[in-house]
Amino acid sequence: MGYRALAVLISLAAVAPLHAAEHVLTLDPARTKVTFELKATAHTVEGTFALHKAQVRFDPAGGPASGEIEVDLKAGQTGNEKRARKMHAEVLETEKWPVAVFHPRRLAGTLADRGASDVVLAGTLSFHGADHELELPVHVTRDGAHATVALDLVIPYVEWGLEDPSVFVLRVAKTVTVHIAAEGELQ
Numbered sequence: 001m002g003y004r005a006l007a008v009l010i011s012l013a014a015v016a017p018l019h020a021a022e023h024v025l026t027l028d029p030a031r032t033k034v035t036f037e038l039k040a041t042a043h044t045v046e047g048t049f050a051l052h053k054a055q056v057r058f059d060p061a062g063g064p065a066s067g068e069i070e071v072d073l074k075a076g077q078t079g080n081e082k083r084a085r086k087m088h089a090e091v092l093e094t095e096k097w098p099v100a101v102f103h104p105r106r107l108a109g110t111l112a113d114r115g116a117s118d119v120v121l122a123g124t125l126s127f128h129g130a131d132h133e134l135e136l137p138v139h140v141t142r143d144g145a146h147a148t149v150a151l152d153l154v155i156p157y158v159e160w161g162l163e164d165p166s167v168f169v170l171r172v173a174k175t176v177t178v179h180i181a182a183e184g185e186l187q
Helices: 001-022 081-092
Strands: 023-027 031-042 043-058 062-077 097-110 116-125 129-145 146-155 177-184
Touching: 023 146, 043 081, 043 177, 062 081, 081 146, 097 129
Parallel strands: none
Antiparallel strands: 023 043, 023 177, 031 043, 031 177, 043 062, 062 097, 097 116, 116 129, 129 146, 146 177
């Protein structure tokens, strides 16, 4: 074997462990619930959105991450048709911006091989025509290749330029809390 071939083999052997550490988490839209709560005068508006697709690549020991988590905003429901129409037409403007997409860049913390872990996934949320930097605290429970994921995030939608749906007597909070409970597979 020549020196050049030996150098190539050594280089490949050195790089292989780096790629072996990469995990890919694919969330199943059918086993994912995206819900939201918006505090309002004398009640809380609750609703749902749908996960369109989600795949995140990361090293379980932390570091760079990549991928995409896409939520279908057009699928949003509030349990009240009139309120949902107003949410779609005047607040979210889902004809213009039908999805919200989170692009992870970094995982902070360590994901355990089994059991529960708390990590932070940092990245950019593309939402309503603008990009917003976020750090998402994520609770992950692993059982072999199966993973359950739970996270809550607070979106300051009025600060981000969306319409405040408050009217004369009905006042709503300027932030909305989004809860995601998902299941998926690790590869």
